[in-house]
Amino acid sequence: MTSPNILLRPVEERDLELLLAWRNSERIRANMYTDHIITWEEHRSWFERLTRDKESFAFIFEAEGRPLGVVNLNHMDRANNRCHWGFYLGETDAPKGSGTQMAYLALRHVFEELKLHKVIGEALAFNSASIAYHEKLGFSREGQLVEHVFRDGSYLDVICFALLSRDWPRVKASLEKKCL
Ligand SMILES: CC(C)(COP(=O)(O)OP(=O)(O)OC[C@H]1O[C@@H](n2cnc3c(N)ncnc32)[C@H](O)[C@@H]1OP(=O)(O)O)[C@@H](O)C(=O)NCCC(=O)NCCS
Structure with missing residues (x-):
């Protein structure tokens, strides 16, 4: 069996244009907490904050040398070992x-490099792809934040998911079967 050529690498200056085009696309904005069109200046300030911030990381996911997506790790809490x-x-x-x-690489980084205890995911309640994705990956549903996000004149519910380090070996084995 040949392993696919996949990697995660930190976001760099050269990625900013592509990232902004992705983030401002209708399909992505629809599933984010904030859905306004992000300006170049806003985007640059985000990147500058990111380079200084010790509690946030952003990675480009590449397959066969082609950037396909992005993973953000934030709210890094070293006291409680979660993000x-x-x-x-x-x-x-x-x-x-x-x-x-992409999830396999990100979770491996979270549990094996950063050695965290818990990773938390949140999805808008209408985002059935993200909800199914978290469940398929092995995350547990921890609850629902009711009317948590105000967008376009209405309040939206958020579904909370988490994966713990003790579940990582089992999840890792199952993801490796699927994607390596
Ligand atoms: C969520 C996302 C990363 C999934 O990527 P993907 O390449 O489709 O994922 P995979 O092909 O590896 O599928 C993994 C699982 O995700 C779920 N899934 C993916 N697309 C789905 C869809 N359109 N509807 C329902 N479930 C879906 C399924 O459970 C799927 O497993 P299955 O095919 O065995 O049923 C992608 O759809 C995406 O980027 N969505 C837009 C942005 C977004 O919503 N981000 C999350 C914000 S919380």
Whole structure:
């Protein structure tokens, strides 16, 4: 069996244009907490904050040398050994299974490099793809934040998910079967 050529690498200056195009696309904005069109200046300030911030990381997911998506790790809490993750595939023609490959690399980083105890994911309640994705990956549903996000004149519910380090070996084995 040949391993796919996949990696996560930190976001760099050269990625900023592509990232902004992805983030401002209708498909991605629809699933984010904030859905306004992000300006170049806002985007640059985000990147400058990111380079200074010790509690947030952003990674490009590449397959066969092509950037396909992004993973953000933020709210890094070293006292409680947990962080939040956020992600999306920016390219609409990413091969099926790309999301699972991206998650495998991100979770391996969280549990094996950062050695965290818990990773938390949040999805808007209407985002059935993200909810199914978290469940398929092995996250547990921890609850629902009611009317948590105000967008376009209405309050939206958020579903909370988490994965613990003790579950990582089992999840890792199952993801490796699927995506390596
Ligand atoms: C969520 C996302 C990363 C999944 O990527 P993907 O490449 O489709 O994922 P995979 O092909 O590896 O599929 C993994 C699982 O995700 C779920 N899934 C993916 N697309 C789905 C869809 N359109 N509807 C329902 N479930 C879906 C399924 O459970 C799937 O497993 P299955 O095919 O065995 O049923 C991708 O759809 C995405 O970037 N969405 C837009 C941004 C977004 O919502 N980000 C999350 C914000 S919380």
